Amino acid sequence: MKxxxxxxxxxxxxxxxxxxxxxxxxxxNLEVEDASARRRQTIELTRGLTELRxxxxxxMLRRDERPRAQEREVSDRLARLIxxxxxxGAGQSEVVAHxxxxxxxxxxxxxxxxxxxxxxxxxxxxxxxxxRFEAQLSSRLLILQQEGLADAFRLTDFSTERIxxxxxxxxxxxxxxxxxxxxxxxxxxxxxxxxxLAPIGKLEQATREVAAGNWNYKLAIASSDEIGxxxxxxxxxxxxxxxxxxxxERSNQELAALNQEIEAFxxxxxxxxxxxxxxxxxxxxxxxEDYGDKLDDEAKDYLRRIRAASQRMGRLIDELLGLSRVTxxxxxxKPVDLSEVAREIADSLAQQQPARAVRWDIEEGLTVHADKAxxxxxxxxxxxxxxxxxxxxxxxxxxxxxxxxxxxxxxxxADNGVGFDMAYADRLFGAFxxxxxxxxxxGTGIGLAIVQRIFRRHAGKIWVQAKPGLGATFFFQLKx
Amino acid sequence: xxEAGKAILxxxxxxxxxxxxxxxxxxxxxxxTIAVARDGIEALDYLFGRDAHADRAGAPLPTLIILDLKLxxxxxxxxxxxxxxxxxxxxxxxxxxxxxxxxxxxxxGYSLGAxxxxxxxxxxxxxxxxxxxxxxxxxxxxxxxPGAAP
Numbered sequence: 001m002k003x004x005x006x007x008x009x010x011x012x013x014x015x016x017x018x019x020x021x022x023x024x025x026x027x028x029n030l031e032v033e034d035a036s037a038r039r040r041q042t043i044e045l046t047r048g049l050t051e052l053r054x055x056x057x058x059x060m061l062r063r064d065e066r067p068r069a070q071e072r073e074v075s076d077r078l079a080r081l082i083x084x085x086x087x088x089g090a091g092q093s094e095v096v097a098h099x100x101x102x103x104x105x106x107x108x109x110x111x112x113x114x115x116x117x118x119x120x121x122x123x124x125x126x127x128x129x130x131x132r133f134e135a136q137l138s139s140r141l142l143i144l145q146q147e148g149l150a151d152a153f154r155l156t157d158f159s160t161e162r163i164x165x166x167x168x169x170x171x172x173x174x175x176x177x178x179x180x181x182x183x184x185x186x187x188x189x190x191x192x193x194x195x196x197l198a199p200i201g202k203l204e205q206a207t208r209e210v211a212a213g214n215w216n217y218k219l220a221i222a223s224s225d226e227i228g229x230x231x232x233x234x235x236x237x238x239x240x241x242x243x244x245x246x247x248x249e250r251s252n253q254e255l256a257a258l259n260q261e262i263e264a265f266x267x268x269x270x271x272x273x274x275x276x277x278x279x280x281x282x283x284x285x286x287x288x289e290d291y292g293d294k295l296d297d298e299a300k301d302y303l304r305r306i307r308a309a310s311q312r313m314g315r316l317i318d319e320l321l322g323l324s325r326v327t328x329x330x331x332x333x334k335p336v337d338l339s340e341v342a343r344e345i346a347d348s349l350a351q352q353q354p355a356r357a358v359r360w361d362i363e364e365g366l367t368v369h370a371d372k373a374x375x376x377x378x379x380x381x382x383x384x385x386x387x388x389x390x391x392x393x394x395x396x397x398x399x400x401x402x403x404x405x406x407x408x409x410x411x412x413x414a415d416n417g418v419g420f421d422m423a424y425a426d427r428l429f430g431a432f433x434x435x436x437x438x439x440x441x442x443g444t445g446i447g448l449a450i451v452q453r454i455f456r457r458h459a460g461k462i463w464v465q466a467k468p469g470l471g472a473t474f475f476f477q478l479k480x
Numbered sequence: 481x482x483e484a485g486k487a488i489l490x491x492x493x494x495x496x497x498x499x500x501x502x503x504x505x506x507x508x509x510x511x512x513t514i515a516v517a518r519d520g521i522e523a524l525d526y527l528f529g530r531d532a533h534a535d536r537a538g539a540p541l542p543t544l545i546i547l548d549l550k551l552x553x554x555x556x557x558x559x560x561x562x563x564x565x566x567x568x569x570x571x572x573x574x575x576x577x578x579x580x581x582x583x584x585x586x587x588x589g590y591s592l593g594a595x596x597x598x599x600x601x602x603x604x605x606x607x608x609x610x611x612x613x614x615x616x617x618x619x620x621x622x623x624x625x626p627g628a629a630p
């Protein structure tokens with residue numbers, strides 16, 4: 001059974017019990033009210049009967065008209081009360097019938113007594129018999145009236161008994177209901193402990209195992225409730241994780257194999273492609289040196305061109321290898337003082353070409369979280385570019401700094417050199433892409449491809465803003 | 481400039497590179513005898529006087545070995561390992577002269593006991609300069625270990 005079904009069942013039981021108790025209290029209230037009304041009626045009846053007795057005694061003493069009239073009035077009232085008595089049930093209706101009979105008989109006796117002449121006069125014997133008859137009547141009347149009172153008291157007892165019984169029944173129902181509610185509560189607590197808390201403990205243990213890398217851990221809770229469903233889903237999840245993990249591992253192995261292939265390829269490129277170039281250059285030079293006197297200027301020029309082309313291709317191969325090395329290098333991320341890196345490169349550039357008067361403006365305290373060797377290569381390329389493209393500028397200025405954009409730090413390398421048309425900006429970072437003729441500004445066109453790859457490897461990015469004749473600014477952002 | 485008696489063993493499979501290296505030696509006035517081995521096995525045969533070089537058994541060892549890394553049969557690092565493993569050649573100066581500038585090759589070369597690692601430049605003028613410096617250093621300035629050569 002589902003836990004939710006069990007929960008609903010417990011709630012329904014508790015609610016039904018509470019409803020039963022409430023109904024019982026309501027019923028008892030009605031019962032007590034009804035019984036009280038009857039008791040009031042019987043009390044009134046008792047009062048009437050007592051009054052009737054008083055009136056009877058008074059009439060017997062005085063024998064005048066007023067008590068007689070009163071007796072009639074009270075008898076009528078009693079008759080009406082008895083007729084209105086709503087009593088039902090074996091004992092009660094018998095008592096009521098008895099009472100009715102008695103009061104009718106009592107009334108008749110009273111009339112008889114009233115009709116009897118007063119016992120006085122000359123005939124003493126007559127008077128004596130009359131008196132005896134009168135006494136007999138009175139006694140019978142008083143007995144009847146006394147029995148009526150006893151009946152009235154019995155009716156009062158009936159009502160009192162009813163009230164007591166109703167109250168007793170309410171107490172029993174409330175006790176039984178409370179016991180049922182307590183039982184339901186204990187059952188629910190036991191159920192929660194057995195079907196919810198214990199499996200959650202197991203689940204918690206399982207999540208800890210899986211988090212620690214134990215992909216083979218199985219929860220295996222067999223119950224058919226929600227926890228069982230969850231356990232099955234959990235096991236399915238770890239299984240699919242296990243499969244994904246195996247898949248990733250396979251892909252990683254494939255990648256490693258691929259990487260090894262690339263490395264072997266780079267090695268061949270580095271070794272085998274440079275050999276023929278060396279021969280071309282070496283033998284051209286040999287020709288120039290050993291047979292120079294037999295060659296005219298045009299032939300010498302051709303040989304020089306062959307040498308220049310070989311050397312250029314040598315540089316291209318080296319830079320391609322540099323690009324591949326940047327891709328393959330393992331990253332060691334540490335805080336790097338970018339200002340210091342920039343200053344060192346600036347110093348070495350100034351040393352290589354002391355004739356050039358370039359103004360450097362390098363912001364202090366620039367720190368990035370990066371691989372130092374790679375960031376040095378990137379900065380070397382960016383600053384060399386800035387140095388190169390300001391070679392025809394009047395007052396060359398190269399700036400290195402950082403700006404804050406939307407709470408993120410962006411570093412930049414800016415120059416006031418030749419710049420370029422932003423229409424070509426997309427091509428700028430591709431390998432072997434050049435925006436200027438090599439005769440104007442020498443280079444292989446691979447530097448910015450290396451720079452971009454370095455920032456990509458850091459999950460960062462680089463972009464450029466430039467205007468022809470006004471210079472270029474390279475912005476870059478590193479994660480963290 | 482240098483004594484002809486001190487021999488150099490050049491281990492190089494590429495004929496162009498052999499010609500260019502010999503030319504570079506000539507141009508930098510290195511006059512030593514230069515023996516050429518075209519693969520790794522031949523280099524070891526030459527050094528230890530075996531097989532094709534059986535006639536060299538007991539002959540003096542070269543003063544300097546110039547070793548390419550990429551060689552047929554047995555590569556340069558294998559040759560270097562064999563040289564360092566043999567008591568007779570253990571102390572011979574070995575200079576690696578190769579096109580590769582892979583970091584891994586540099587590390588392996590030095591850890592196997594290479595004395596120098598020189599990369600062949602494409603520009604022949606630079607190449608001549610490198611060979612010249614090599615010759616001056618290893619054949620003239622450097623004191624060979626005792627017993628290496630006469």
